[in-house]
Every structure is written in C-alpha cells, then in structure tokens.
Amino acid sequence: MKYAVLFLLLCLGAQGAVNAQDEANTDSTAASVSSSNKAKNDVDNRIYALAMRYNDVSVAKMKLYELMERNPRNLSYPETLARLYFEMEQYGSSALVALDILERNDKSITGLEVAAFSLEQLGALERALPHFESLHLLSGDLFSLYKTGYLQYTLKKYEEALNSVNMLIKDSKSSEQKLNFPMGENNMQEVSMRAAAQNLKGLIYKDQGSNEEAKAAFEEALVLSPEFQLAKENLAEL
Known part of the structure; x- marks a missing residue:
C-alpha cells in the first residue's frame, strides 16, 4: 500500500509538472503571437x-x-x-x-x-x-443641431424643427460660430449660426403659412447678419 501511494504521488507530481509546462508553453505562444501581430501592425x-x-x-x-x-x-x-x-x-x-x-x-x-x-x-x-x-x-456640436433642424424642416417635421431651431438660437455660442452659404454661382458668404437659425425658422413658418412670423424671423436674421443674401431673398419672396 505504501508503494502504491508513493507511486500515485509521483504520478500527480509529474502531471503537475506537465501542466505547468503546458501553461508556460501557452503563455510563450501567446506572447509570440502578440509580438508577431505588433510587428505586422507596425509595418x-x-x-x-x-x-x-x-x-x-x-x-x-x-x-x-x-x-x-x-x-x-x-x-x-x-x-x-x-x-x-x-x-x-x-x-x-x-x-x-x-x-x-x-x-x-x-x-x-x-x-x-x-x-x-x-x-x-x-x-x-x-x-x-x-x-x-x-x-x-x-x-454638443451646434452644426449637428442645425443639420437636425434643417432635415426636420425638409421632412416637414415642423414642430420638431422649430424646437431644434429655438435650442440653437438660445445657445450663446450660436452667435460666435459661423456657417457658409452660397452667394451667386461661385461665391460663399459667412454668417453667424444664430442668423442661419433665424433664417431657417423663417422658412419653417413660411411653409406653415405663418407669413408674419416668417417675416419677423427673416428680419431678425438680417439684424444679426445684415448682408445675409439668402435671408434677403427669402424676405423679398414674402
């Protein structure tokens, strides 16, 4: 019985050594693969x-x-x-x-x-x-908010568009940030984001048939950016 127990202990010890070696080999292989991938990534x-x-x-x-x-x-x-x-x-x-x-x-x-x-x-x-x-x-990007309002307007989601535009107008940064609009065939015009939002607000009201509110919005856009050509044209169309 004593020899049987001793033999069993020797077997278990040998198995533990094999398992430890297997784990060491696995770690080594993983490190090698990681190193290989890093080299390929660098190249x-x-x-x-x-x-x-x-x-x-x-x-x-x-x-x-x-x-x-x-x-x-x-x-x-x-x-x-x-x-x-x-x-x-x-x-x-x-x-x-x-x-x-x-x-x-x-x-x-x-x-x-x-x-x-x-x-x-x-x-x-x-x-x-x-x-x-x-x-x-x-x-918090204001241009994304402007695009949100513009797409809502284009898709005739007028209440949502007005909400987006009003959020933009109330944001203090909208008076500092600029947007470019086409002016003529080859020229661009820079206006404040707030003026652009007022112009968009006017378009929303115009589509809804609220001409007085549209006029007020276009006029406010021109107060903010007096040379805003698109707002001038929209106001003239009313």
Whole structure:
C-alpha cells in the first residue's frame, strides 16, 4: 500500500509538472503571437502612412482592411476607413462602414458623423436624421443641431424643427460660430449660426403659412447678419 501511494504521488507530481509546462508553453505562444501581430501592425501602419502621403488610396485601403482583420476589436481602423471612403465621395461604402461601427459602439463620434453625412448625401434623410440628433447630444456640436433642424424642416417635421431651431438660437455660442452659404454661382458668404437659425425658422413658418412670423424671423436674421443674401431673398419672396 505504501508503494502504491508513493507511486500515485509521483504520478500527480509529474502531471503537475506537465501542466505547468503546458501553461508556460501557452503563455510563450501567446506572447509570440502578440509580438508577431505588433510587428505586422507596425509595418502595415507605415505602409498606410506612405500610401496616403503618395495618394495611393487603393494601397491605403488594403492596409486598413488587413489591420481590421488582424485587430477586430480596434475601432480606430474602421473609423479611418469610413472617413477615407467619405473623403473619396464613396458615400455608400462610407455609410456601410459607419453603420457597422455603430453596431459595435453606438457612441462612436466618427461613426455617427460619417453615417449622418453619408446617408444625407445618398438622399436617405429619414435614416440620417437620428444620427445627427445623437451626434449633437453626445458632442454638443451646434452644426449637428442645425443639420437636425434643417432635415426636420425638409421632412416637414415642423414642430420638431422649430424646437431644434429655438435650442440653437438660445445657445450663446450660436452667435460666435459661423456657417457658409452660397452667394451667386461661385461665391460663399459667412454668417453667424444664430442668423442661419433665424433664417431657417423663417422658412419653417413660411411653409406653415405663418407669413408674419416668417417675416419677423427673416428680419431678425438680417439684424444679426445684415448682408445675409439668402435671408434677403427669402424676405423679398414674402
């Protein structure tokens, strides 16, 4: 019996040594894989940077895809790809990438931004609107609030549009921030965000047939930005 127990203890000790060796081998393999991935990432990041520097977008995109495949949890790579597609005016692709990002992180500012503007460019205004709304709520960005109000107006959601516009007008920063509007064929005109909001408010009232309120809003836009050509034209049409 004594020898049987001794043999059993020796077997257990040997098994423990094997398990410890297996764990050590596993840790070593994981460290090796991690080190290998880091080296590959470094190379691909350098190639991506060079490709962008030399305006070779196809190579840049390929490296981003490889980085995404190797680092599935790192959202910075799909976010970069989404922005790249948007800058290339490939709005269908940028929208799809951005929507995939938002499925994984619905608070991704880049995902919301690219999804909102891409879907707007594609004419999918109903789908773009909630992304502009979320973008404003998360970032406090006033331009996103203006876009929210403008899309609500375009979609004839007048009460919601007025609410957005009034929020914008009440924000003290709206008098400091600027928006560009076309003036003539090739010129742009810079006006305050608050003046732009008043002009939009006038358009909302005009669509609803409230001409007196529309007139007051257009006039207020011109008090804020006296040379605001679009507000002048809207007022003249009344």
